[in-house]
Amino acid sequence: MSEITELLQMYRAMCRIRKVEERLSALHKAGDIPGFIHSSMGQESVAVGISRYLTVRDTIAVTHRGHAQSIAKGLALSALFAELMGREAGTCRGLGGSMHIADSSIGLLGANGIVGGSLPIAAGSALAHKLDGAGNLAVAYFGDGALAEGIFHECINLCALWSLPCLFLCENNGWSEFSPSDEQFSGDLKKFAAAFNVAYHFTEGLDVSAVTQMAEHIIDAIRTTSKPQVFEVSVERFHGHYEGDAQAYRDPVELAAARARDPIAHLREHLLAFGIAASILAQIDVELTVEIEIAVNVARASPVLSTNDAFAMVYAS
Amino acid sequence: MTYGEAIRAALRDAMCSDDHVILMGEDIGVAGGPFGVTSGLLGEFGDQRVLDFPVSEAALVGTAYGAALCGYKPVVEIMFMDFATLAMDAIVNQAAKAHFMFGGQFSVPMVLRMAHGGDIHLGAQHAQCLEAWFAHIPGLIVVCPSDAADAYDLMRAAIENPNPVVFVENKTLYRTTSAPRNAENKAELGRGRIVLSGNDISVVTYGAGVQWAKDSAANLAVDGIDIEIIDLRTIQPWDEALVLRSLRKTHRIVICHEAVTGFGVGAEIAARLADVGFSDLRAPIRRLGADHMPAAYSPKLESHSRPDSEKLCRAIKEVLSYA
Known part of the structure; x- marks a missing residue:
């Protein structure tokens, strides 16, 4: 595959996530999506870069800010919209929502409403992969906000101790909910990894190609060695902690600068400079809009699960 | 074993x-x-x-x-x-x-x-x-x-x-032994067991409480008191049907567990029985659990706060004395 074809694929994948989240934001504002949703706008390059090297048998445990992570792994859009609209056609039949979306068919072990909640799930899944011996791996997506959680320490220790094939993937957006992360964590992830003899890698998320190149190397190494690795990617959080958060706690100049560091705009400029016609990019946009509107309509047509069926879900039989 | x-x-x-x-x-x-x-x-x-x-x-x-x-x-x-x-x-x-x-x-x-x-x-x-x-x-x-x-x-x-x-x-x-049980009494999740059949009062318990109830039964038999002992075996979901059947027979009930009494397993069972078993009750439901305090280190103080068969006997007699 030529480099340009790959770049166009990644551009489409990132735009798809961005447009889905823009649509989710509008649906949330219109009252069609209840509760909290946490947008990953600005962070799309991480999941897109990583997921290129994951198979359907690899597993991921994702954060509350997990739309990009889930879509990049293969979550069907109609099932995503239906889930977030609380409908039966959602992957979790409308019982989970954005913070608990899961899909067993693609190895998505659930988003999590608990900061750091993804870490032991991925570690446990990595244990299962090791016992299975089939060369699969688990990805623990987490944010810099999880670094101050004790469970992070426990999980990296365990994975290092037992050589579990787990990728600790830190999407560092600099914000721990409503507070700057440097007011929350005095440590350094690189040194933390070193303390456990775990390989550490870092790149800027602005350039999806940089993420992709590093991801290929890292994921290959985890499959080969069955040892955990840490990959930290710095990204920007365009929206608030959740949709509707006006981010009054952020300096407007800093926020504008953050929004200028857009991995999609960055790649778009690169593609145009490479000679790709703007009309080709516009065509991608049109195709994605059509795909998304079809998915939204499928979701809207789905009923809400009956109360009895919901009650029957409490226990497995 | x-x-x-x-x-x-x-x-x-x-x-x-x-x-x-x-x-x-x-x-x-x-x-x-x-x-x-x-x-x-x-x-x-x-x-x-x-x-x-x-x-x-x-x-x-x-x-x-x-x-x-x-x-x-x-x-x-x-x-x-x-x-x-x-x-x-x-x-x-x-x-x-x-x-x-x-x-x-x-x-x-x-x-x-x-x-x-x-x-x-x-x-x-x-x-x-x-x-x-x-x-x-x-x-x-x-x-x-x-x-x-x-x-x-x-x-x-x-x-x-x-x-x-x-x-x-x-x-x-951990070190106690018991005889093997026949197939029909094999424990299943959600099913309690009548450990001892009796007519005067039902004692609903689990875990260590079952032995306290057995000891109480022996002591109370001397006074002509005939207790029924139910071992819940499963706490969630507890065997409501079994407990209700027993209540319909004895009309009096004591719930006993080692856990602290307040907001405990006994509280849930008592509340439920007061609702669905109200017409079968001839005396207030009694709960017997540990006092509302952490376990003390000193053996004497620890045992003082925990239930035992002596306390259970007393609770049973009090419920039976209710006119």
């Missing part, structure tokens, strides 16, 4: 019949756990089936949950029930909710073994009976066997069950 040996036998038999059953816990390997329950299993099944975990309770249960999502059936030893407090996110927010919040896509066939109860003088952080906490959480099953035969059957049933099961082991019972 002792209670502890019965649990070990159930683990061994389950591991032989299903190679996805794995054991996880702190010091469960060479050390065999503080009560010796897993002793010898590392040698028999190897370190890919018996996973000796670092002292990290949150990660212990959290990773067991992750492995359960991926098709394994972990049986986790939480050395003392008190240590489950360190793993409550994994138990309550994650494992208990997964089947529901993921719309039935995943089940969590995980057993959490934990030892509760006092009388071995370990003080306030190694003696708690926290079963009511877990019984309060939709999605969890909670069992507490009172003898070796039930311990075996309930462990096999817990491992086969696709839901997270909190398996409460009473420390004072």
Whole structure:
């Protein structure tokens, strides 16, 4: 595959996530999506870069800010919209929502409403992969906000101790909910990894190609060695902690600068400079809009699960 | 066979019949756990089936949950029930909710073994009976066997069950033995057992309380009092039908457990019986549990705060004296 074809694929994948989240934001504002949703706008390059090297048998445990992570792994859009609209056609039949979306068919072990909640799930899944011996791996997506959680320490220790094939993937957006992360964590992830003899890698998320190149190397190494690795990617959080958060706690100049560091705009400029016609990019946009509107309509047509069926879900039989 | 040996036998038999059953816990390997329950299993099944975990309770249960999502059936030893407090996110927010919040896509066939109860003088952080906490959480099953035969059957049933099961082991019972039970009395999840049939009053209990009730029955028989003893065996879901049948016969009831009385298992049962069994009651429902205080280290002080057969006899007589 030529480099340009790959770049166009990644551009489409990132735009798809961005447009889905823009649509989710509008649906949330219109009252069609209840509760909290946490947008990953600005962070799309991480999941897109990583997921290129994951198979359907690899597993991921994702954060509350997990739309990009889930879509990049293969979550069907109609099932995503239906889930977030609380409908039966959602992957979790409308019982989970954005913070608990899961899909067993693609190895998505659930988003999590608990900061750091993804870490032991991925570690446990990595244990299962090791016992299975089939060369699969688990990805623990987490944010810099999880670094101050004790469970992070426990999980990296365990994975290092037992050589579990787990990728600790830190999407560092600099914000721990409503507070700057440097007011929350005095440590350094690189040194933390070193303390456990775990390989550490870092790149800027602005350039999806940089993420992709590093991801290929890292994921290959985890499959080969069955040892955990840490990959930290710095990204920007365009929206608030959740949709509707006006981010009054952020300096407007800093926020504008953050929004200028857009991995999609960055790649778009690169593609145009490479000679790709703007009309080709516009065509991608049109195709994605059509795909998304079809998915939204499928979701809207789905009923809400009956109360009895919901009650029957409490226990497995 | 002792209670502890019965649990070990159930683990061994389950591991032989299903190679996805794995054991996880702190010091469960060479050390065999503080009560010796897993002793010898590392040698028999190897370190890919018996996973000796670092002292990290949150990660212990959290990773067991992750492995359960991926098709394994972990049986986790939480050395003392008190240590489950360190793993409550994994138990309550994650494992208990997964089947529901993921719309039935995943089940969590995980057993959490934990030892509760006092009388071995370990003080306030190694003696708690926290079963009511877990019984309060939709999605969890909670069992507490009172003898070796039930311990075996309930462990096999817990491992086969696709839901997270909190398996409460009473420390004072580990070395007790019981006769094998015939097939029709085999313990199942959700089914209690009439330990002793009687007509004057029902004593509903579980765990160590069953022995207190048996001792009470012998003492009260001298006074011509004929008690019925029900061992709940499963706390969540408890066998309401069995308890109601007993209440319809005796019309009086005492609920006894080692856990602190307030907001406990007895409180739930009493509230339920006051609702659905109101017309069958001829006396107030009495609960007998530990005083509202942590376990004291000093043996004399500890035993003073816990229920025993003497206190149970007194409670029974008081309920019977109600006109």
